[in-house]
Amino acid sequence: MDIVVDKITKTYGLQKAVDELSFRVKTGEVLGFLGPNGAGKTTTMKAITCFLNPNEGNILVGGMSVTENPEEVKKHIGYLPENNPLYQDMPVIDYLRFSAELQGVPKEKVRERIIEMVKVCGLKAEKHKKIRELSKGFRQRVGLAQALIHDPEVLILDEPTTGLDPNQIVEIRELIKKIGKEKTVILSSHILAEVEATCDRILIISKGKIVADGTPEELRKQAQGNEILKVQIRNGERNEMYSALKSLPTVALVDFIDGTPNCYEVQSKKDENSAKAIFDLCVKKGWYISQLTPVETKLEDVFREVTMN
Amino acid sequence: MKQIGIITKRELQAIFDSLMAYITIIVFLGLSGFFTWLYGGDVFFVGQASMQSFFGIAYWTFFFFIPALTMKLIAEEKKTGTLEILLTKPVTDWQIIWGKFLATLLLIIIALALTLPYYITIWNIGPIDHGAVWTGYLGLILMSSAYISIGIFTSSITNNQIVAFLLALCIGIFFHIIFGILAASISGVPGSIFNYLSLSTHYESISRGVVDSKDIIYFLSIIFLGLIGSEAVLAKRNIN
Numbered sequence: 001m002d003i004v005v006d007k008i009t010k011t012y013g014l015q016k017a018v019d020e021l022s023f024r025v026k027t028g029e030v031l032g033f034l035g036p037n038g039a040g041k042t043t044t045m046k047a048i049t050c051f052l053n054p055n056e057g058n059i060l061v062g063g064m065s066v067t068e069n070p071e072e073v074k075k076h077i078g079y080l081p082e083n084n085p086l087y088q089d090m091p092v093i094d095y096l097r098f099s100a101e102l103q104g105v106p107k108e109k110v111r112e113r114i115i116e117m118v119k120v121c122g123l124k125a126e127k128h129k130k131i132r133e134l135s136k137g138f139r140q141r142v143g144l145a146q147a148l149i150h151d152p153e154v155l156i157l158d159e160p161t162t163g164l165d166p167n168q169i170v171e172i173r174e175l176i177k178k179i180g181k182e183k184t185v186i187l188s189s190h191i192l193a194e195v196e197a198t199c200d201r202i203l204i205i206s207k208g209k210i211v212a213d214g215t216p217e218e219l220r221k222q223a224q225g226n227e228i229l230k231v232q233i234r235n236g237e238r239n240e241m242y243s244a245l246k247s248l249p250t251v252a253l254v255d256f257i258d259g260t261p262n263c264y265e266v267q268s269k270k271d272e273n274s275a276k277a278i279f280d281l282c283v284k285k286g287w288y289i290s291q292l293t294p295v296e297t298k299l300e301d302v303f304r305e306v307t308m309n
Numbered sequence: 310m311k312q313i314g315i316i317t318k319r320e321l322q323a324i325f326d327s328l329m330a331y332i333t334i335i336v337f338l339g340l341s342g343f344f345t346w347l348y349g350g351d352v353f354f355v356g357q358a359s360m361q362s363f364f365g366i367a368y369w370t371f372f373f374f375i376p377a378l379t380m381k382l383i384a385e386e387k388k389t390g391t392l393e394i395l396l397t398k399p400v401t402d403w404q405i406i407w408g409k410f411l412a413t414l415l416l417i418i419i420a421l422a423l424t425l426p427y428y429i430t431i432w433n434i435g436p437i438d439h440g441a442v443w444t445g446y447l448g449l450i451l452m453s454s455a456y457i458s459i460g461i462f463t464s465s466i467t468n469n470q471i472v473a474f475l476l477a478l479c480i481g482i483f484f485h486i487i488f489g490i491l492a493a494s495i496s497g498v499p500g501s502i503f504n505y506l507s508l509s510t511h512y513e514s515i516s517r518g519v520v521d522s523k524d525i526i527y528f529l530s531i532i533f534l535g536l537i538g539s540e541a542v543l544a545k546r547n548i549n
Contacts, residue, residue: 046393049397050396050397051393051396051397051546052546071399071400071401072399074397074398074399075399077397079394079397081390081393081394081397083390085389085390085391085393085394086389086391086394087319087323087391088389089323089326089327090319090322090323090326094322098315098319099398101315102312102315102316102395102398102399102400103398103399104399146394
């Protein structure tokens with residue numbers, strides 16, 4: 001099911017939380033939603049799940065409008081809200097049954113789905129406990145289980161891995177990736193590494209507008225421009241190495257890297273590649289290379305660049 | 310209908326899983342039993358087999374109990390955020406409100422059903438006006454429904470349960486006695502308006518055995534106003 005967000009605007013009082021936001025997510029795509037606090041991520045997710053109506057614009061989920069046909073849209077969405085609210089006094093199993101029934105899972109399938117969810121989300125030992133008694137990580141799993149219980153075609157996860165330990169984070173990421181192959185997933189996060197690891201596409205929004213959109217590689221390339229290599233060379237003389245590197249025809253800039261001896265950051269000219277030239281140079285001079293690595297722009301840098309202004 | 314049933318079931322489960330249901334029922338039976346059978350001794354001294362003294366007491370006990378039952382219904386869900394979960398499932402605002410309303414009403418009906426032994430006991434003492442007993446129960450159910458709907462409304466406008474409780478009592482007390490007192494002390498058209506607004510007028514005529522469509526309409530209008538108000542408050546999140 002495709003999600004089409006078409007020029008939505010949502011204001012709270014005088015403040016515009018979302019400002020003519022438009023994007024489209026295709027089936028089988030995992031979209032990572034990034035942005036600083038208060039950028040409008042949660043508001044957009046609430047609008048897609050029919051909890052809030054946008055002031056202007058429309059959202060289509062599988063061709064159905066969230067404002068005109070919310071009951072039908074909601075049947076196809078699994079939603080894990082921020083902070084993961086749950087009925088504290090309910091046992092896990094009862095809560096899952098309640099969710100399944102409300103989502104319209106056929107009666108004969110409810111049991112099967114609950115067993116499946118308990119298995120997928122690793123809740124076997126906790127299934128008869130009251131939700132209040134669970135640790136944060138297990139509550140998060142219950143939240144995920146209720147979102148997945150009716151096998152939804154669209155999954156909206158608002159910061160799904162908060163409060164989980166590193167092992168659980170890896171498990172949940174794997175799960176999201178697996179689910180994302182057949183379904184449409186939108187997830188928001190503050191953790192850039194997580195978005196990079198799980199998402200096919202990243203959308204960065206700031207002040208209610210899209211500031212960057214693309215695959216992680218595309219975004220990096222967009223921000224980076226020229227190739228940068230980190231070179232470390234042994235048994236040579238510092239100034240000689242510097243001027244030799246600088247005189248290579250493909251190299252635009254050479255910088256010393258502080259702290260590590262004989263280590264340089266070499267920036268190539270536009271659309272040029274200097275690795276081979278550096279290698280040949282060292283062979284000729286009889287130096288040996290102990291390090292030659294491309295420096296990738298981190299997603300953090302991209303994020304900072306597009307959201308700071 | 311199915312969605313309403315699922316929500317009602319969950320609410321009842323929540324009420325019976327906590328001690329709330331049992332405390333409510335026990336305290337209600339204790340209070341109404343004590344005042345009906347022991348204190349004052351109306352039942353034995355009135356000279357006829359009648360449930361009037363029980364209905365008089367239940368009228369007051371429910372007045373205090375119902376806000377305590379309804380205060381958490383929406384306020385708590387708002388506070389913990391579970392309302393968001395509920396509203397993003399395929400249910401409408403109306404279904405949620407009706408589900409919660411029916412769950413509370415069912416608890417009241419269970420409590421009332423447990424007072425049926427009173428009825429049977431009095432029936433054994435002497436000839437009883439069966440019609441008046443049944444309309445008395447009907448009156449209590451209608452009155453409870455009215456207070457439940459007021460309680461759900463006050464619970465929907467705040468996320469603080471105590472505020473919801475006190476507000477429900479405040480609104481309730483007007484219907485319960487203040488309009489009656491005003492009606493007695495003011496003459497003319499305003500007086501008759503207050504008399505019509507007073508819940509006790511309608512309750513008394515029903516519990517005496519007179520079921521008038523006017524009284525039924527009165528109770529139904531309070532119920533619907535309360536529920537429409539709650540729905541409007543829930544829908545307000547979308548008013549821009």
